[in-house]
Each structure stands twice: as structure tokens, then as C-alpha cells.
Amino acid sequence: MKVWEIGEQQGLGSLRAATRPEPETTRGHAIIKVRASALNHRDLMIIAKRYGANVRPETRVPLSDGAGEVIAIGEGVTDVKIGDRVVANMFADWTEGAWVPGLFGADYGNTIDGWATERLSAPARSLAKIPDHLSWEEAATIASAGVTAWNILEPFGHLKAGDTVLALGTGGVSVWGLQLAKAAGARVIITSSSDQKLAKVKALGADIGINYKTTPDWDKAVLDATHGAGADIVLETVGTGTLTRSINAAAFNGRIGMVGGLDAGQPQLFGLVAKNAVLGGITVGNRRMLVDMLKSVGAAKIKPAVDKVFAFDDMPKAYAYLESAAHIGKVVVRHD
Amino acid sequence: MKTWELGDQKGIASLRMAERAEPKPGPGQAVIAVKACSLNRRDIGIAGGTYGAAKPATRIPLSDGAGDVVAIGPDVTGVKVGDRVTASHYTTWLDGTFDPSVRNADLGVSIDGWLTERAVIPAAALVPIPDKMSYAEAAALPVAAVTAWSVIEGLGRIKSGDIVLTLGTGGVSIFALQIAKMNGARAAITSSSDEKLARCKDLGADIVVNYKTRPDWDKAIRDQTGGRGVDIVVETGGFATLSQSLAACAPNARVGMIGALAGRPEAPPALFPMVGNNITLKGITSGTRRMFVELLKAMDATDMKPVIDKTFAFDDAVNAYQYMVDSDFIGKIVVSVG
Numbered sequence: 001m002k003v004w005e006i007g008e009q010q011g012l013g014s015l016r017a018a019t020r021p022e023p024e025t026t027r028g029h030a031i032i033k034v035r036a037s038a039l040n041h042r043d044l045m046i047i048a049k050r051y052g053a054n055v056r057p058e059t060r061v062p063l064s065d066g067a068g069e070v071i072a073i074g075e076g077v078t079d080v081k082i083g084d085r086v087v088a089n090m091f092a093d094w095t096e097g098a099w100v101p102g103l104f105g106a107d108y109g110n111t112i113d114g115w116a117t118e119r120l121s122a123p124a125r126s127l128a129k130i131p132d133h134l135s136w137e138e139a140a141t142i143a144s145a146g147v148t149a150w151n152i153l154e155p156f157g158h159l160k161a162g163d164t165v166l167a168l169g170t171g172g173v174s175v176w177g178l179q180l181a182k183a184a185g186a187r188v189i190i191t192s193s194s195d196q197k198l199a200k201v202k203a204l205g206a207d208i209g210i211n212y213k214t215t216p217d218w219d220k221a222v223l224d225a226t227h228g229a230g231a232d233i234v235l236e237t238v239g240t241g242t243l244t245r246s247i248n249a250a251a252f253n254g255r256i257g258m259v260g261g262l263d264a265g266q267p268q269l270f271g272l273v274a275k276n277a278v279l280g281g282i283t284v285g286n287r288r289m290l291v292d293m294l295k296s297v298g299a300a301k302i303k304p305a306v307d308k309v310f311a312f313d314d315m316p317k318a319y320a321y322l323e324s325a326a327h328i329g330k331v332v333v334r335h336d
Numbered sequence: 337m338k339t340w341e342l343g344d345q346k347g348i349a350s351l352r353m354a355e356r357a358e359p360k361p362g363p364g365q366a367v368i369a370v371k372a373c374s375l376n377r378r379d380i381g382i383a384g385g386t387y388g389a390a391k392p393a394t395r396i397p398l399s400d401g402a403g404d405v406v407a408i409g410p411d412v413t414g415v416k417v418g419d420r421v422t423a424s425h426y427t428t429w430l431d432g433t434f435d436p437s438v439r440n441a442d443l444g445v446s447i448d449g450w451l452t453e454r455a456v457i458p459a460a461a462l463v464p465i466p467d468k469m470s471y472a473e474a475a476a477l478p479v480a481a482v483t484a485w486s487v488i489e490g491l492g493r494i495k496s497g498d499i500v501l502t503l504g505t506g507g508v509s510i511f512a513l514q515i516a517k518m519n520g521a522r523a524a525i526t527s528s529s530d531e532k533l534a535r536c537k538d539l540g541a542d543i544v545v546n547y548k549t550r551p552d553w554d555k556a557i558r559d560q561t562g563g564r565g566v567d568i569v570v571e572t573g574g575f576a577t578l579s580q581s582l583a584a585c586a587p588n589a590r591v592g593m594i595g596a597l598a599g600r601p602e603a604p605p606a607l608f609p610m611v612g613n614n615i616t617l618k619g620i621t622s623g624t625r626r627m628f629v630e631l632l633k634a635m636d637a638t639d640m641k642p643v644i645d646k647t648f649a650f651d652d653a654v655n656a657y658q659y660m661v662d663s664d665f666i667g668k669i670v671v672s673v674g
């Protein structure tokens with residue numbers, strides 16, 4: 001079968017195609033015929049040795065996100081059966097409960113082989129069934145970006161109808177945040193460097209779009225747009241460089257979920273105290289959150305925002321497209 | 337009656353004694369014959385004019401006090417003459433989430449406080465004192481103990497076996513130590529003084545670190561927790577200590593940001609460990625009347641007694657302020673009245 005490997009991790013040029021024997025069926029694992037995979041910002045970091053401890057073998061298969069069909073199961077597998085349409089939680093061992101640091105030991109596309117393959121042997125305890133209305137390409141966008149957005153909005157943010165949600169930029173996590181928040185009756189404000197992208201996210205349901213290039217004090221624009229109240233939940237996908245403004249834009253008792261490393265800076269935190277706001281570090285989420293999120297996606301029939309689909313053999317083009325940041329939402333790869 | 341007033345707020349020497357007519361309760365108000373008050377760090381800032389906008393010179397200071405109800409105005413329910421009471425200092429924040437409007441009725445700040453023989457207090461904010469608790473003990477609680485409770489219970493949802501870290505040995509920190517212990521948690525505390533740390537050990541502290549002799553106190557705490565780190569931080573130091581507090585945290589830790597004892601930070605805090613360790617940081621503005629009631633129930637059930645370092649006479653209130661400035665105390669400083 002064909003796979004992609006991360007090679008020497010000197011940048012996009014290191015991605016290399018390889019062939020391997022078909023995976024064997026082993027205890028506790030399911031073999032998945034991968035139908036689609038999706039890219040995340042961190043895949044750009046992994047391929048450039050900028051993510052975590054950077055001790056990955058050259059043969060590591062990248063990508064934490066994908067969707068496919070179960071074609072074989074090993075002994076002891078009871079939760080999924082042959083023919084099931086599934087996705088996997090990014091941290092394969094994080095089934096429920098609180099975060100423990102050892103979970104990075106089974107992280108798809110980082111410390112264990114990921115989804116850039118024709119067939120994947122996956123620990124069955126990490127799998128979850130997907131709603132019928134999702135195509136393979138749509139389902140592939142869920143595991144990292146979707147669950148991260150869900151974790152900020154629900155387990156961390158306790159979103160309720162009528163809340164205002166602020167999402168920064170129009171990347172994968174932000175657009176998932178937009179769609180999940182709209183499904184829960186929230187008002188959504190989203191920022192972008194591009195008016196064209198803002199028009200697209202408005203078509204997806206965003207109530208207010210703010211161009212952070214032409215409106216550098218976008219925090220004030222958020223306050224103006226909410227009659228001074230601010231955002232109840234902020235998806236802080238950018239990093240400490242935008243955090244001061246995110247706190248300014250937050251409401252009293254606001255919840256700011258911090259996930260991003262796109263821009264580092266020197267944040268002013270005093271607003272947290274004055275507003276009784278909460279800043280939470282978020283590390284994607286557990287399988288329980290994935291299952292809860294899929295329930296919401298199924299009930300609200302959310303159609304994930306797939307920007308562009310590349311062929312499996314064009315994987316390097318998909319990476320380059322993500323890096324160009326021309327997308328909104330998700331960049332996806334089809335496996336045939 | 338005799339009362340203290342803030343005066344022109346140029347420092348604690350501006351505090352002045354005045355003579356006033358006996359107060360009469362308006363609608364929704366109660367008059368309290370004050371028996372004891374206590375000081376908080378912010379009272380130094382208020383007296384020095386550095387805590388928000390200037391207050392009227394006639395403002396009566398202090399957020400914390402206790403006494404007997406001696407008169408009630410129209411429309412007062414829930415308390416009667418003769419009740420022993422203290423009060424929630426944000427007098428309109430009875431329950432629920434924070435609203436900035438609570439600052440408009442803050443005892444000793446935006447409305448008159450407790451450093452007076454008879455205080456006029458919005459009756460809805462009054463909280464009955466358990467029988468076995470003295471006035472001085474009750475007067476020690478409203479700001480410092482409720483703030484510690486708000487971090488440890490409200491934000492931290494403490495469970496037995498957790499480790500709570502608190503910085504310094506002032507009012508909030510000593511309450512944090514005691515509240516941690518009453519919940520079956522382990523308590524870690526830092527101080528500039530080995531003597532104070534020895535007193536904390538007597539109070540039940542499990543881990544003590546001198547932050548003067550161990551500038552890398554976060555490492556010392558991590559070592560003493562077997563490398564695991566702490567679950568809840570009562571962050572009284574402020575943004576100057578935050579990076580080290582975060583470095584001392586276990587995964588999923590809850591950090592309540594309340595103070596600024598350590599001054600202005602030299603560098604912005606390093607937040608990155610928050611993401612990889614799923615840490616929560618929350619701004620805390622004291623707490624609600626409901627939290628106060630819960631705290632009193634817990635103190636009553638576990639026989640927890642506030643640590644009162646020293647008690648000053650009403651006429652010596654300025655010396656109580658000076659004693660706080662000198663920082664040679666642990667826990668609370670009380671003024672006895674009447």
C-alpha cells in the first residue's frame with residue numbers, strides 16, 4: 001500500500017511517498033481503509049521540526065485527522081465492526097476525563113503513525129462513528145480542529161444560546177467554532193485578514209466579520225458590535241500575540257480558550273482580573289468530547305467547511321496550499 | 337458616635353477621627369453596633385489614594401466587620417434587632433456571576449464601611465455569625481477568606497488529595513492554607529521568613545518554601561510534590577510571580593489570579609505551559625454572599641478558626657494600618673470596637 005512519510009523534517013520538501021506491506025490485524029486494533037484525510041496547522045510544524053520534542057522517525061506517517069471504513073478488526077475489539085464509518089480521536093489513549101501528560105505518547109501523525117496512508121491500523125478505543133450525512137471529506141476535518149473548537153465552546157466555555165462567540169482568523173479551528181456555535185444558538189463574530197474570506201464566513205452564518213488588517217484595533221470593534229458587552233467565549237487560535245486584544249474583547253465572566261501558536265507576543269493579563277474572565281489552555285480533547293461533538297454535528301446536520309480537496313498523490317500540494325493560508329476552514333485529501 | 341474617615345487620602349496619616357450623629361437606617365438598611373473590624377491589603381491603597389478614583393474625605397473605611405443589629409429600616413427582612421452579623425463586602429453581589437456594578441456598593445470603598453461605632457449596612461448583604469464564632473473571628477473573613485474560598489471552591493472545585501499552593505503568609509494565604517486543609521487537601525505555602533513558615537507548619541502546611549532563599553521556589557515545590565506539581569494556586573503575588581506559579585502546576589491545574597503583592601512584573605508572564613498542561617487561569621474579584629454562607633458552614637462544621645495576629649483598639653486604628661504596612665504578621669489584623 002502507499003503511504004506518505006515525514007522524512008528528514010526540513011520543511012515541505014521532506015514529505016516522501018513510500019510503499020509498505022498491508023498492516024496486520026492485531027489485538028485491540030481495527031484496520032481502516034482511509035477515504036479522506038485533513039491537514040492542520042501543526043502538520044506544517046511537524047514537517048519542519050517545530051513541534052514538541054521533535055524525536056520522530058523519518059518513517060512516521062503524518063496527519064492526525066482522517067475518516068474511513070473499518071475493514072478488519074482484531075481480537076478484543078467490541079465497539080466497532082466491519083463496515084463502520086469512523087474517525088479517531090487525535091490522542092488515541094485519551095478516552096475520557098482530565099488531561100494527563102503521557103497522552104502525547106499516542107498522538108496520531110506525531111508519535112504514532114497517522115492518516116496519510118491507504119490503510120491504517122488504529123487502536124479501536126480511539127474510534128468513533130460518524131453521522132450519515134457527512135461525506136468522507138467532511139468527516140476527515142473533525143478530529144483535531146473540530147474537537148478543539150468543541151472543547152473550547154462546551155466543556156470549557158459552557159456555551160449557551162444567546163452567548164457571543166469570537167473566533168480569530170478563518171482557519172480550521174475558527175470555522176469549526178463558527179459552525180458549532182451557530183448550531184447552539186450563539187452569535188458569532190469572526191476576524192480575518194481578507195474581506196473575501198469574511199464574505200465566505202458570513203455565508204456560513206457569521207453574524208459579524210472584522211478585518212483585522214484594516215481594523216487593527218479589532219477588539220474595540222468587537223465591543224462596539226456588542227454594545228460594549230464583549231464576547232462571552234473567545235477561540236484564541238492565534239497566540240499570546242493577540243491575547244491582550246482577546247481579553248479586551250471578552251465580556252465580564254468571559255471564557256478564553258487558548259490553543260494557538262501562530263503569533264507569539266507579550267500579553268497584558270490584567271483585564272482577566274477586572275473582568276473575572278477565565279483563560280484556559282486547551283489540548284484538543286478526549287474521545288468523549290469527540291462523541292458529544294459528533295452528536296451535535298449529526299443533530300444540526302452541520303456541513304463542515306471543506307475549502308479544497310487534493311488527490312492522495314498530490315499530498316505536497318495540499319501542504320503548500322495550507323501554508324499559503326489561502327483557505328478558509330479545512331484543506332482535505334481524498335484517498336481512493 | 338465616633339467614626340474614622342479617609343480624609344484626603346495621602347497615606348495612612350490622612351485617616352481622621354470624627355464625631356457624627358447616630359445613624360438612622362433607611363429602607364433596606366440595618367444599623368450595626370460594630371464590635372470588630374479587620375484590615376486588608378487594599379485598605380493601604382485606599383488610604384493612599386491609589387485604589388481607584390479618589391473617595392469623598394468623609395468615607396468610612398474598611399470592608400470587613402462584625403457586630404449586633406441595633407436598628408432596621410423599612411422593607412428589611414431576614415435579620416432582626418439583636419442578630420450577630422457580618423456582611424458580604426460587595427453588598428449587591430448576592431449570588432451568580434460577577435457584574436461590574438457590584439463595585440458601586442463596596443463597603444469601605446464606594447459606600448461607607450465598618451471602622452465606626454455604628455455602621456449602616458445594606459441588610460441584604462448581612463450574614464449571620466455562627467454561635468461559637470467571636471466577633472473578631474467573623475470580622476476577619478469577608479474579603480480575605482471569601483476570596484480564598486472563591487478560588488479554592490468556586491474555581492478550583494477542590495477535592496481531597498489535591499495540592500493547593502498559596503504565596504506569602506498574609507490574610508488571603510493563611511485562609512487558603514486552612515481551607516485547603518479542611519477539605520482534605522495538602523497545602524504548599526511560600527514566605528520570606530523561616531519563622532513564619534514554622535507557624536504555617538503548625539497550622540498544617542505540608543510543603544513550605546522560603547521564596548527569598550529559594551528564588552527558584554517553583555522547582556522546590558515541584559520537587560516536594562514528587563514532580564507532579566500543584567492542582568490549585570491562590571495567586572496573591574500577581575503577574576510578577578505568575579510564570580513561576582504556572583511552572584509549579586500539575587496538568588489541569590486551576591489558578592486564581594487575585595493579587596499584586598509582588599509588584600510589577602519584569603517580563604510578561606510565560607503562558608505557554610498552560611496549553612500543553614490544560615491549565616485554567618481566572619481573574620477573581622472576591623466572591624458572593626452565597627460563597628460567604630458556604631464558607632461559614634464549612635468553618636462551623638470543621639471548627640476552623642481564623643488566625644488573628646494582633647488586635648488593636650479603635651482609637652489606635654492608624655497603628656493597625658502601620659502594622660500591616662510593616663508586614664511583620666501572618667494572617668489577619670483586627671481592630672476591636674466598642
Ligand SMILES: NC(=O)c1ccc[n+]([C@@H]2O[C@H](COP(=O)([O-])OP(=O)(O)OC[C@H]3O[C@@H](n4cnc5c(N)ncnc54)[C@H](OP(=O)(O)O)[C@@H]3O)[C@@H](O)[C@H]2O)c1
Pocket residue numbers: 039040041042144145148168169170171172173174191192193194197212237238242258259260261262263282283284285322325326327329611
Ligand atoms: N492546542 C490545540 O489543541 C490545537 C488544536 C488545533 C490547532 N491548534 C493551533 O491553533 C492554531 C490554528 O490552527 P488551524 O489548524 O485552525 O490553522 P489554519 O487552518 O492554518 O489557520 C490559519 C489561519 O489563521 C489566521 N491567522 C493567522 N494569523 C492571525 C492573526 N494574527 N490574527 C488572526 N488570525 C490569524 C489566518 O486567517 P485569515 O486568513 O482569515 O486572516 C489563517 O488563514 C494553530 O496555532 C494551531 O497550532 C491548537
Ligand SMILES: NC(=O)c1ccc[n+]([C@@H]2O[C@H](COP(=O)([O-])OP(=O)(O)OC[C@H]3O[C@@H](n4cnc5c(N)ncnc54)[C@H](OP(=O)(O)O)[C@@H]3O)[C@@H](O)[C@H]2O)c1
Pocket residue numbers: 375376377378479480483503504505506507508509526527528529532547572573577593594595596597598620621622623660663664665667
Ligand atoms: N482580587 C481580590 O478579590 C482580592 C481579595 C483580597 C486580596 N487581594 C489581593 O491579594 C493580595 C493579598 O492580600 P492580603 O490581604 O492577604 O495581603 P497581606 O495580608 O497584606 O499579605 C502580606 C504578605 O504578602 C506576602 N508577600 C509579599 N510579597 C510577596 C512575594 N513577592 N511573593 C510571595 N508573597 C509575598 C508577604 O508574606 P511573607 O511575609 O510570608 O513573605 C506579606 O507578609 C493583595 O495583593 C491583595 O490586594 C485581592
